[in-house]
Amino acid sequence: MVLDKDVIVIGGGAAGLMCAIEAGKRGRSVLVLERSEKIGKKILISGGGRCNFTNRDASPRNFVSRNPHFCKSALARFTPQDFISLVEKYGVAYHEKKLGQLFCDLSSDEIMHLLEEECKAAKVEVRVNCNVSKIERNDHFQTHVNDEILSSRSLVIATGGRSIPKMGATSFGYETAKHFGLGIVTTRPALVPFTWDSHDLKIYGELAGVSLDAIVRCGNKEFRENILFTHKGLSGPAILQISSYWQNRHPIFIDLLPEKDVMDELAQARKSGIGLVGALSKHLPRRFVQIWCEQNVPAKPMSHCTGKDLKAISDCLHRWQVTPNGTEGYDKAEVTIGGVDTKDFSSQTMECKKVPALYFVGEVMDVTGHLGGYNFQWAWSSGFAAGQAV
């Protein structure tokens, strides 16, 4: 039988394109099939249009997976510096925003441009508006796309997670994994804002737009960055990060005054008559303090508070318990946590141990990065690893 291509890659996102480029460079004939009308849609909207394309400090501890060791090999073989070198080769100006997060100075388009140029140089064929509906395997892979059946020696599934269905996200990767008898780690939205229940919404909804520095904790995980009150619940980087560890209806704990001991100030406020709102407004937005105190502090004059009362207020400020009633779901989630179980794959090549020549790369796998450029780094690294092997 005549093969249409050596390698077919399903999904023209970050991981699929990187894999295609590397395979093409090795002389493989490669075809990328993308369901949307253009490739790389998530790259274009990422990082607020400036693509946080990697994180200088990416390491395995920035990833969530049932097997936390799985990502190590790929991350070591294609590092943040390797992607930075590619960015520099194309003269893309970039900057570090914070915490190692690298963004384009101008636009995400520049990352797309470099990927397209690399595809051209590696003679990768890209077809858009190609919705792959079915895969079969006999001696080779048969990919059913629109009205055609295309054959290839190797097949790479790079169809991403479930987040943002209106941008082309499908569950195709998970269905294909099931079809080949592979495990799936339960998926859920992550890097996603929380929602209040109707009671809390009435109280805290008024604070939409207020942002403050905090430490947010859930189980044994904690993140220190801003939290943001929205008209539906809570967002901001610290909240998005903790959402990757949150289980439905569990409480989270917010330290509203990280590293600040306010016991002396509270005692002083009691003595001077400034009052609690006045004292706390030195550290936190006044609008927030007013509402927070109404809800969390017994209604009695400061002058009547005992030392024990002040200690209780201070403890509550450092460990404010909040129980979200859910998240804004896949429509707003930056990523999908869980996915195709890594136990069935080689961590060196992303090849499936049970089905030779079948590869999974990128977000469809059960490897999810923290906020801050880690998810693209996983897409580049896993795509590169497969690209060396297909």
Ligand SMILES: Cc1cc2nc3c(=O)[nH]c(=O)nc-3n(C[C@H](O)[C@H](O)[C@H](O)COP(=O)(O)OP(=O)(O)OC[C@H]3O[C@@H](n4cnc5c(N)ncnc54)[C@H](O)[C@@H]3O)c2cc1C
């Ligand atoms: C709003 C937003 C902002 C983000 N910002 C950042 C950021 O700044 N930094 C960062 O590191 N991460 C960011 N992320 C996460 C990052 O975009 C993803 O983790 C990354 O794009 C995953 O790459 P991927 O190639 O695995 O999947 P995707 O980029 O999702 O690509 C999968 C592709 O497969 C296609 N596809 C699906 N099903 C089929 C099918 N049946 N047939 C053919 N094609 C199909 C899809 O149309 C899609 O183009 C952001 C995500 C979102 C939603």
